[in-house]
Amino acid sequence: MAGKVYLIGAGPGDPDLLTLKALRLLQSAEVVVHDRLVSPEIMALTPAGALCVPVGKAAGFHSVPQDRINELLVEMARDGHRVVRLKGGDPLIFGRGSEEAEALAAAGIPYAYVPGITAAQGAACSTGVPLTHRGLATGVRYVTGHRAQDAALELDWQSLADPDTTLVVYMGAANMVEIAARLIAAGMPLDLPVLAVAHATTPRERRMLSDLARIGADLARQPMEAPVLFVIGRVAGLYETAALPLPQRQRGAHLRVVGHG
Template identity: 75%
Template sequence: MTGKVFLIGAGPGDPDLLTVKALRLIESADVVVYDRLVSPEIMALVPAGTRRISVGKEAGNHSVPQERINALLVELAREGLTVARLKGGDPLIFGRGSEEAEELAAARVSYAYVPGITSAQGAAASTGVPLTHRGLATGVRYVTGHRAEDGALDLDWASLANPDTTLVVYMGAGNIAEIAARLIAHGLPYDTPVLAVASATTPRERRTASTLAQIAADIAASPMPAPVLFMIGRTAGLYATAGLPLPSAKGPHLRIVAANG
């Protein structure tokens, strides 16, 4: 019999932010196929005897090409295995979940999506910076700051330079100088607040508060380890008053077990 692949959002890193369904599938899967951005705290929840396969990718270094990952998921399912495909954040937001689903569907392999808290939501909660706020931002947009094979950033800069919107840039650390310059050139004020957040919600979280004109210099002077998220807009200016501390390491995670009888 053919198995099934679950395309699971592992969230931004804090294991307490996993959904109940995601945790159940992680604990019951035959094999876990995981990305580089899945935190060690999440991986610690995988049972000791479960097979693990790392398919991590980073900019300029795809240790396992996407085509091979697609084929691997099909192969594992055809062995009759239940596969937990773990992705940082949400599988349908810059996670290539739909690309893998297309391959599974073409091979007639059963699959299902399990949503996760995306990095933008995790960073917002961790830092206290809202993605929308009455009088400051009437909307939020998620964009990628990196193109495949280092292609040109052909984004709609005119529409992105909207002062009434919070702009969240994923994977933009390497191109933040160009991103900032383009936004300023298309009318976004140079003093627009920017908050860069690395490894959001984990004990390794780092933050840099800056402005659109200064953020590239600040990141160059004090590089932040990936993954880095940039929150750009007037809402980012609320960070100074949010007062939320950096996350700290936590003890063992609780399990709720129903008593018999």
């Protein structure tokens, strides 16, 4: 009898932010197929006897192609295993969870989704910078700053250049110079605040406050380790007055804030 695959969001990294359902299923898994960016604190919660299969991706390097990940999930489930496909954030927000679900459905493998707190929500609560705020932002948009190899970064820049909306860019560190230039060309002000957050909610969290004109140079001078999330908009300016301390184990660490000062 075939097993079942659970497409689970691991959240932004802090294990306390896992849902109860995600934790229960993770701790009963026989096989855990996990992304590179799932935090070590969450991986420590996997059962001692579970087979952990890393299938992580990094910018410009995919250790396991997506088609092979799909095949692995089908193979493991056909062998009768309870499989957890563990993804950073939420499986349905830039997580390719629906692509894996399509492959499972085509193979007749039962599956279920378990949502996770997406990185934008985690970063907002960790830093104290809201995604919406009365008088500053009436909405929020999530976009990916990643592009396929040798492909243009195709986004509707005119639509994204809305001063009343917060723009959150996932996976954008490698292309932030281009992203900033496109937004400026579409009419966004040079001094629009940008908050970059790496490893949000974890002991490795780092932050950088900049603006559209300077974010590329600031990142070049002080690189940030992936995963990095960018909050672009007037709400990011609240960081100067509303910033929360870094996660508990990092309160003595260097807080990198550049620009605006």
